[in-house]
Amino acid sequence: MEVTTKSMPYDAWKDNEYIENLVKELQESGTNVIVGSFDKLINWGRSNSIWPLTFATSCCGIEFVSLGAARFDMARFGWEVARSSPRQADFMMVAGTIVNRMVPVFRRLYDQLAEPKYVIACGSCAISGGPFNKSYHVAKGIEDIVPVDVFVPGCPPRPEAMIYGIMQLSRKIKVERFFGGVNRQQKQEDFLKSHPVQDVDQG
Amino acid sequence: MAEIQEKIAKLFPQATFEQGDVLRICIPDAQWHDLASALRHDPDLNYDYMITIAGMDWRTSLGCVYFLQSTTRGNDVISVKVETTDRENPMLHSVADLWAVATLYEREVYDFFGIIFINNPDMRRLFLNIDWVGYPLRKDYDQDPALNPITTESERQSDFTQTWVEGPDGKVEKKEVRIFQPEEFVVNIGPQHPSTHGVLRFRTAVDGEIIKKIDVYMGYIHRGVEKLCEDLTYQQTLHYMDRLDYFSAHNYHHGLCRLIERAAGIQITRRAEVIRVMMDELSRIASHCLFMGTFCMDLGATSMLFYTLRVREMILDIMEKTCGARMTFNYDCIGGVMQDLAPDFQKDVKALLAVIPANIKEYNKVFVGNVIAKERMVGVGYLSKEDAIDYAVTGPSGRASGWSCDIRKIRPYSIYPELDFEEVLMAEGDAMARFKVRLREIEESAKILAQLVDNIPEGEYCVKVPKMLKLPVGHWWEMVEGCRGVFGLYLESDGTAKPYRLKIAPPCLPLAGVVDHITEGMKIADLITIGGSLDYIIPDMDR
Numbered sequence: 001m002e003v004t005t006k007s008m009p010y011d012a013w014k015d016n017e018y019i020e021n022l023v024k025e026l027q028e029s030g031t032n033v034i035v036g037s038f039d040k041l042i043n044w045g046r047s048n049s050i051w052p053l054t055f056a057t058s059c060c061g062i063e064f065v066s067l068g069a070a071r072f073d074m075a076r077f078g079w080e081v082a083r084s085s086p087r088q089a090d091f092m093m094v095a096g097t098i099v100n101r102m103v104p105v106f107r108r109l110y111d112q113l114a115e116p117k118y119v120i121a122c123g124s125c126a127i128s129g130g131p132f133n134k135s136y137h138v139a140k141g142i143e144d145i146v147p148v149d150v151f152v153p154g155c156p157p158r159p160e161a162m163i164y165g166i167m168q169l170s171r172k173i174k175v176e177r178f179f180g181g182v183n184r185q186q187k188q189e190d191f192l193k194s195h196p197v198q199d200v201d202q203g
Numbered sequence: 204m205a206e207i208q209e210k211i212a213k214l215f216p217q218a219t220f221e222q223g224d225v226l227r228i229c230i231p232d233a234q235w236h237d238l239a240s241a242l243r244h245d246p247d248l249n250y251d252y253m254i255t256i257a258g259m260d261w262r263t264s265l266g267c268v269y270f271l272q273s274t275t276r277g278n279d280v281i282s283v284k285v286e287t288t289d290r291e292n293p294m295l296h297s298v299a300d301l302w303a304v305a306t307l308y309e310r311e312v313y314d315f316f317g318i319i320f321i322n323n324p325d326m327r328r329l330f331l332n333i334d335w336v337g338y339p340l341r342k343d344y345d346q347d348p349a350l351n352p353i354t355t356e357s358e359r360q361s362d363f364t365q366t367w368v369e370g371p372d373g374k375v376e377k378k379e380v381r382i383f384q385p386e387e388f389v390v391n392i393g394p395q396h397p398s399t400h401g402v403l404r405f406r407t408a409v410d411g412e413i414i415k416k417i418d419v420y421m422g423y424i425h426r427g428v429e430k431l432c433e434d435l436t437y438q439q440t441l442h443y444m445d446r447l448d449y450f451s452a453h454n455y456h457h458g459l460c461r462l463i464e465r466a467a468g469i470q471i472t473r474r475a476e477v478i479r480v481m482m483d484e485l486s487r488i489a490s491h492c493l494f495m496g497t498f499c500m501d502l503g504a505t506s507m508l509f510y511t512l513r514v515r516e517m518i519l520d521i522m523e524k525t526c527g528a529r530m531t532f533n534y535d536c537i538g539g540v541m542q543d544l545a546p547d548f549q550k551d552v553k554a555l556l557a558v559i560p561a562n563i564k565e566y567n568k569v570f571v572g573n574v575i576a577k578e579r580m581v582g583v584g585y586l587s588k589e590d591a592i593d594y595a596v597t598g599p600s601g602r603a604s605g606w607s608c609d610i611r612k613i614r615p616y617s618i619y620p621e622l623d624f625e626e627v628l629m630a631e632g633d634a635m636a637r638f639k640v641r642l643r644e645i646e647e648s649a650k651i652l653a654q655l656v657d658n659i660p661e662g663e664y665c666v667k668v669p670k671m672l673k674l675p676v677g678h679w680w681e682m683v684e685g686c687r688g689v690f691g692l693y694l695e696s697d698g699t700a701k702p703y704r705l706k707i708a709p710p711c712l713p714l715a716g717v718v719d720h721i722t723e724g725m726k727i728a729d730l731i732t733i734g735g736s737l738d739y740i741i742p743d744m745d746r
Binding site: 054055056057058059061062063065066068069070071084086096097099100101102103104105107108109131132134135136137138139144145155156158195196197 | 330331332339344346351353354355356357358394395396397401402422423424425426427428430431434442443445446449450493496497508509512513516529530531741742
């Protein structure tokens, strides 16, 4: 199955192998005709209107502003509805360094996002700590704090790279299964169980 | 300088002097407050602007180097060194009663070095958690992550701050002081808020709509750049300058390069100087453009962002062609610049200069004359000139209060003395003035570019510099004009290839420090206007 989005030619993607494996894994147990059609309809809607949370801590945030402005214009793809409240947003573009003091706040923001929710780690700081990796007050990548769907490398990534990253997310949403089967939501629950927020009573 | 030294030596016989690029007075802590008082109030001295306090760990002792500037007497800079040999319980006397900004600077030193300032009214940590173990900039700091683990647990909050007060008998006593009274209604704004321009947090005590007090809470993007620099070679430290105030990347690079070049005795070519200055001014235009866009967006005029980013994108294109990046350029290097100008640099700059006047006219038409904009900006967030100096509010925000603080004019560096441009000053001191100053500074920067674009001399763009650069033992001080104010750098070298201490004095830290003072008695909606008009960059203040 050729999964693509926003009229992007299938061959133009750089990592088709990954998405093919993902589709194979998802379809291992077969697809129900009726439920599968519902999935397709829902995914079509969701993948075409993913709203970002206005969240930026440093340099990458400025490129995110450029992304919203006329030249790169993310409104072309239906992503321009940047929400300031996490409760109204679909995904979080983690643009910038996450430091120790920010970690609890960041995690709370993630927890406040409404389901289904996605995370893009944007820039080398969010991926690994980047140039501040050896610092005493920087989280070495956000992967230990929240589950990440797409990584966009760069310091900061160009707006084009960000567009490509969000398109990748949109493509991932397209093959999601909301009814039955091993889906990412379940994986997410597993992640959250193994990374609990410490001051919340788990019982 | 000699007469000042004479005068101080007469008043304080215990003081010793070190000559350097700035005069340094060494004084025992017991006399420090008296000396500070004389420096501040004596009409012949009148050092009324405190640039920064550099905390220091000299292994055998801990201490501070204070940098002071006189705004009335030719803008000369002096430094004062105060130290204590007690590492267990280091204490110095506070000067927070003399310079308002010192309260914040002393908190920073306390946070990094654990030096307690006696009589400072607010001795809390500034960037790190209340429960942080150790003082990170001390040389014997234990970096073990197990001591300060990354946790998703919310950090402990306290309504109290601590202060050490000296009684009349000289006995120092620790006291707990309430930040907010129990009956006060406190609203939390930030760190995740679209109008705080990043991750800054205000704890705001309000009475209805009126702001009574703001407690600025920083450190949500404190990355420990100063400590990281101590582990890198001089060439490697440069790239962090891009990531402090990412709009002033060129200006900050320029500052650190100048500092290291002066320390190493490297002479750069005129071509490199011209390129650096042109890049600085291009950054300034791009930065002010983005300021206008985001500021107007904070006030609800979203479309302004699209108009201003149009010019900014043109500049980013010019930079991309030469530097190879849209942001974090890493362009200025020790000895000159990284690579030569792109072939169509001159053509592009001329094209930019051709469209700037029309754009400024448009900004004026679209926004400045607008009734709503006037209502929200005129008379909002007044800051007097005296307070601007007292709180060390430099850059366009300081100049909007009528303080002539442009380093390019008052302590000219590089080729600025030869250039014809005006320092934009306004007397109103409100949000509208801060906006207009920036608008006019774009014109002035364009004027500088117009003078240089056809006069880029031929020659080497970078002179040869040893790969492993070692500086002699000593200390140096440098100031340049960033896009948001005075950017100071203090470097101490122990003769190795790595800096012993690199203190970065960012312009945005005092900008955040003055918010409480300006907003008192204003409406809560004005907080957004005031914060936007000050234009602080959070990674710059947190470092």
